[in-house]
Amino acid sequence: MTEYRTEHLQPDTKGLARAAELLRSGALVALPTETVYGLGGDATDDTAVARIFEAKGRPSFNPLIIHLSDAAKAERYVEMDEDARRLADAFWPGALTLVLPLKPDAGIAPLVTAGLPTVAVRVPEHPLARDLLRLTGRPVAAPSANPSGRISPTTAQHVLDGLDGRIAAVLDGGPCPVGVESTIVTTQPEPTLLRPGGLPVEAIEACLGAPLAAHGGGINAPGQMTSHYAPEAAIRLEADSARPGESLLGFGHMDCDLNLSPAGDLVEAAANLFSAMRKLDEIGKPIAVAPIPDHGLGRAINDRLRRAAAPKD
Known part of the structure; x- marks a missing residue:
């Protein structure tokens, strides 16, 4: 693994410009979101995505979420049905991830989807994350910025505690206000909860006017491994x-x-x-x-x- 002198970037124009430059070059940058810090890499760059898995020690069968600067960009990558559009209109930007069919010409690196025909997409609410995504101009794959299976980071120092020397930079946006990862839902073949998270399930069900189905098993979204988010202690x-x-x-x-x-x-x-x-x-x-x-x-x-x-x- 390549060793880096991990840069600690400040939340200003200079820090944002440097973070975007690094992402466009294929390097990894940890970025703040309202949920937890994400380990960002260009989702269209096979090597950058492979570096995410390497830095985290993440199993290759565990898919990633791609982060977009606004909801309109989702149509470029995924097939949006009526329920998906309703949820996107109600909760993006925000702590909701949608798992939807990947368009054949989306240009997303195959490792992002872990070989599945779907991909997870989200528009984060954190203003610094959205500014960085706009500056980068590409979809950014970003699982939590920590060694795989360990406690997710909610500050820049948490990121450095786990990944210092493994990634190019961390953009410091302060503590994450929500503090747990996004809620993950698929709408196909029916609206189904894949992972509870920072958006209450009750709000999603109220928006759809019907209860969400329960996930039937298997890994088809991030955060579904049995052992995850774990400290060293029992x-x-x-x-x-x-x-x-x-x-x-x-x-x-x-x-x-x-x-x-x-x-x-x-x-x-x-x-x-x-x-x-x-x-x-x-x-x-x-x-x-x-x-x-x-x-x-x-x-x-x-x-x-x-x-x-x-x-x-």
Whole structure:
């Protein structure tokens, strides 16, 4: 693997111009989104996409999301049906990813789709990400900017902790306000939830006027591996209290080592989740996690916690 002196770029005109220059040259740049930091590479460049998998140590069967600067560009790459357009109109830019049929002439590197006939697309809401995408002028493939399977990064320092020396640069946009990855939905053959995330499922179902079908299994979108988002420490879920030798990650009014949201606010909890897991992981003890309500953003939090707690391969 090529070793880099990873540049820490500031969120100004100079930093944006340098980040865009690097992306157009085939280099990798970590960029902020409203969900987590993404590890960006030119989605039309086979070598750049291969570098993403190499830098992360990501399995090649795990597809990527391509990020676009505006919704109109999606029609260049994917087949949009009526439900997809309705969701795009309602939630883009934002924390929604759509998995749709890839157009034959899209020009997307085959590694992005992991050999599938579909591709995941999103328009991020973060203004710095959209400015960078506009300047780059190309679709940018961007999984979370961390070693594969580990805790997702919500600050530029988190990116550097995991990928310093493996990527060309990180564009510092401050902490990510949502804090968990995007919700992933496909509309074909029917609207189906592939991964809960930063957009509550209830909002999507209200927009469509019908419940989403459940995913039937297999990997056809990012973030579906059983063990994912994992710290080094073991995790125990649905814990009312810590056992001897454990740290307790709390929610709501309770005694604990670190609290996702003392007020029981799921939005605050989602924003704090990955940073809190990192802080407790540094202590080196197993982590017990208090119960989280399984609605709204709680569904995304619980999804990440279940995958973090799953046995590691």
